[in-house]
Amino acid sequence: MPNRDKTTKRFAAAFNASLYRKYKTAPSNIFIATQFNLRAHGTSIVSTETARKWSKGLAYPSASHLTTIVDWLQLNPSDFLVDLMTNHLIPSLSEGVGNNDANLNIISSQQILDLLKLEIAVVASSGIIVQVNKAWINFFTENSINRVTENFLGKNYLTVCDHALGGEALNASDMGSGIRKVLRGDLKEFALKYSCHSPQKKRWFIGRVSPISHNGRIYAVVSHQAISGENSLKAKLLFEGEEKAKRAGELVIANEDKAARAAELVIANTELLFEGEEKAKRAGELVIANEDKAARAAELVIANT
Numbered sequence: 001m002p003n004r005d006k007t008t009k010r011f012a013a014a015f016n017a018s019l020y021r022k023y024k025t026a027p028s029n030i031f032i033a034t035q036f037n038l039r040a041h042g043t044s045i046v047s048t049e050t051a052r053k054w055s056k057g058l059a060y061p062s063a064s065h066l067t068t069i070v071d072w073l074q075l076n077p078s079d080f081l082v083d084l085m086t087n088h089l090i091p092s093l094s095e096g097v098g099n100n101d102a103n104l105n106i107i108s109s110q111q112i113l114d115l116l117k118l119e120i121a122v123v124a125s126s127g128i129i130v131q132v133n134k135a136w137i138n139f140f141t142e143n144s145i146n147r148v149t150e151n152f153l154g155k156n157y158l159t160v161c162d163h164a165l166g167g168e169a170l171n172a173s174d175m176g177s178g179i180r181k182v183l184r185g186d187l188k189e190f191a192l193k194y195s196c197h198s199p200q201k202k203r204w205f206i207g208r209v210s211p212i213s214h215n216g217r218i219y220a221v222v223s224h225q226a227i228s229g230e231n232s233l234k235a236k237l238l239f240e241g242e243e244k245a246k247r248a249g250e251l252v253i254a255n256e257d258k259a260a261r262a263a264e265l266v267i268a269n270t271e272l273l274f275e276g277e278e279k280a281k282r283a284g285e286l287v288i289a290n291e292d293k294a295a296r297a298a299e300l301v302i303a304n305t
Helices: 004-023 029-038 048-056 063-073 077-086 110-115 134-143 157-162 166-184 232-304
Strands: 119-123 129-132 190-195 204-214 217-228
Touching: 004 048, 004 063, 004 077, 029 048, 029 063, 063 077, 063 110, 077 110, 077 204, 077 217, 110 134, 119 134, 119 157, 157 166, 166 190, 166 204, 166 217
Parallel strands: none
Antiparallel strands: 119 129, 119 217, 190 204, 204 217
16 A cells, blocks of 8 residues: 555645646635536535645545546646555456456456546556556557557567567667566656657657555556657656656645744744743742842841841
């Protein structure tokens, strides 16, 4: 299960960066809740307090809320894909790896994956593809010569990468290597920007790989996202911009945490100072009281003398 606190903070960073990118300012919580609720078709509306928790990294949206946010703000779902899938795992999995689709079992809710526009494939440790989503099937159908529907279930993703030919062979080899490292646990995640041009236009994509654990087995969640249909410079800038926005959002959250801790220290020191002043005040009162007693004692001595 992913670290919930880290996932929530990562979501807040991306959420805030996407809001700023869309509205050119940091919107109020009322505005965020209102804009979300206008788009909340098929899911529940949210309160201003929920919007505040999302932006502050104090709460993580449900799957239905997250799909609405992804569509609204064009949030990159790759950052939260594994968490989404983990929350919707199929209770039991008996993996049969072969060429017969009927022998394959999905590991996460198909409905959740089909809601996302990323092309997604789940790869077993053997390299066999055990689950894909609609976007994956649509992409390969639209790009096949005869428009034949192909889902690649039962095919070995790693073998395809190893035997790629032509100009894309190097990228395919790098992707295969990244998938293997994630499956072995050498990498927590892997990302690769690559070209996949069609006869009609130039295209660039980002391939991302993350691990997911189910029933004691590790799988690789492979997602592909189109980032440009125009030129490589725009693709490169978009990719770098997403990464910088994400890091900036994470820094904002981190700085807010530091500010909160600093405020707590100030409050604690203020309380200590107040307690010190109170003690000093009482000590001063005792000194005055003792001086009064000493003066009265002296008066008594003089009077008796």
